[in-house]
Amino acid sequence: MPELPELNPVIHGKLRLAVLSLLSGAEEAEFTWLRAKTGSTDGNLGAQLAKLEEAGYVTVTKRFVQRKPQTLYRMTEAGRAALSEYVQALKMLLGDAMGE
Amino acid sequence: MREEMSGQDLKERFALIETMIAEGRRSTESWGWVFVLWGVAYLVAIAWSSWGAGQLGGSLLSGTHSDVAWPVTMFAAAALTLVIGLRRGRRKTGTLLGRAVTSVWAGIGISMLVVFPALGFSGRLEVHSFVALVAAMLGAANAGSALILRWKMQLGCAVVWWAAAAVACFGTAGQASMIFLAAVFVCQIVFGVYTMMREARRARGEVAHA
Numbered sequence: 368m369p370e371l372p373e374l375n376p377v378i379h380g381k382l383r384l385a386v387l388s389l390l391s392g393a394e395e396a397e398f399t400w401l402r403a404k405t406g407s408t409d410g411n412l413g414a415q416l417a418k419l420e421e422a423g424y425v426t427v428t429k430r431f432v433q434r435k436p437q438t439l440y441r442m443t444e445a446g447r448a449a450l451s452e453y454v455q456a457l458k459m460l461l462g463d464a465m466g467e
Numbered sequence: 468m469r470e471e472m473s474g475q476d477l478k479e480r481f482a483l484i485e486t487m488i489a490e491g492r493r494s495t496e497s498w499g500w501v502f503v504l505w506g507v508a509y510l511v512a513i514a515w516s517s518w519g520a521g522q523l524g525g526s527l528l529s530g531t532h533s534d535v536a537w538p539v540t541m542f543a544a545a546a547l548t549l550v551i552g553l554r555r556g557r558r559k560t561g562t563l564l565g566r567a568v569t570s571v572w573a574g575i576g577i578s579m580l581v582v583f584p585a586l587g588f589s590g591r592l593e594v595h596s597f598v599a600l601v602a603a604m605l606g607a608a609n610a611g612s613a614l615i616l617r618w619k620m621q622l623g624c625a626v627v628w629w630a631a632a633a634v635a636c637f638g639t640a641g642q643a644s645m646i647f648l649a650a651v652f653v654c655q656i657v658f659g660v661y662t663m664m665r666e667a668r669r670a671r672g673e674v675a676h677a
Contacts, residue, residue, distance in 0.1 A: 379480075381480075381483065384484065384487075388483070388484045388487030388491065389488075389490060389491040390491065391488055392491025392562060392563060393563070394562055396491075404490050405487075458481075460477055461481060
């Protein structure tokens with residue numbers, strides 16, 4: 368019987384998982400857009416994004432547009448690979464759980 | 468961590484990923500204004516081109532001002548689209564779908580801006596082929612965009628453009644011009660206004676939700 372995979376703890380948090388999934392479909396996303404889509408607070412979202420950035424799964428760009436600050440997040444290749452691995456692991460675990 | 472997860476937890480994570488990926492792919496860009504802008508640009512070009520010619524007929528291209536009217540109006544519309552699009556795009560979240568749709572329209576738009584001036588300057592452009600080519604290209608762009616966005620209404624526009632392209636090959640120059648005008652009104656002005664209203668409703672919904 369094959370050994371069941373471990374789930375990546377960085378991605379496993381619900382908000383971090385939601386953010387990475389959102390970014391996988393978006394080219395780049397503003398902080399405010401991520402906040403609206405996830406329904407989270409500024410503080411919580413900022414903290415989770417910092418963890419994803421620290422893990423190298425997202426990059427952040429700050430700029431000014433029409434004199435207003437804008438913070439943009441983009442998923443990295445490492446983030447994409449990690450999410451893909453997480454989904455594969457989840458499928459295996461789900462298959463195992465369904466089989467029980 | 469694995470031990471703590473029940474089958475229900477795993478399913479919830481999976482559902483969360485699917486929902487968020489779908490949300491992330493949803494286009495946030497506004498396109499309605501582009502349809503209206505180009506619809507108005509075509510109408511301005513036709514009116515300017517036909518000015519003083521007395522009838523629409525062959526004057527869609529052979530009017531007293533058509534040598535100037537079409538190139539000036541089309542390049543002005545292209546410049547306006549670029550400037551307004553860049554200004555609006557800076558404050559929007561870019562999605563893969565948005566980029567795909569923009570690519571389809573940019574490709575078709577550049578093809579038109581290259582081919583029609585060349586045909587015009589070489590003296591080989593006439594009403595039937597002009598309407599058929601423009602309508603076929605706009606049909607292709609609308610169909611590509613509709614298939615990416617899975618939007619039946621826009622696919623309907625593509626069918627209207629393709630039908631206009633085929634029908635324009637028959638009948639008189641005046642009839643071809645009328646077909647072009649009708650297609651511009653339905654697929655640019657009406658569809659553009661409908662799209663703008665839909666986008667406004669969606670924006671209000673998202674603001675309320677946020």
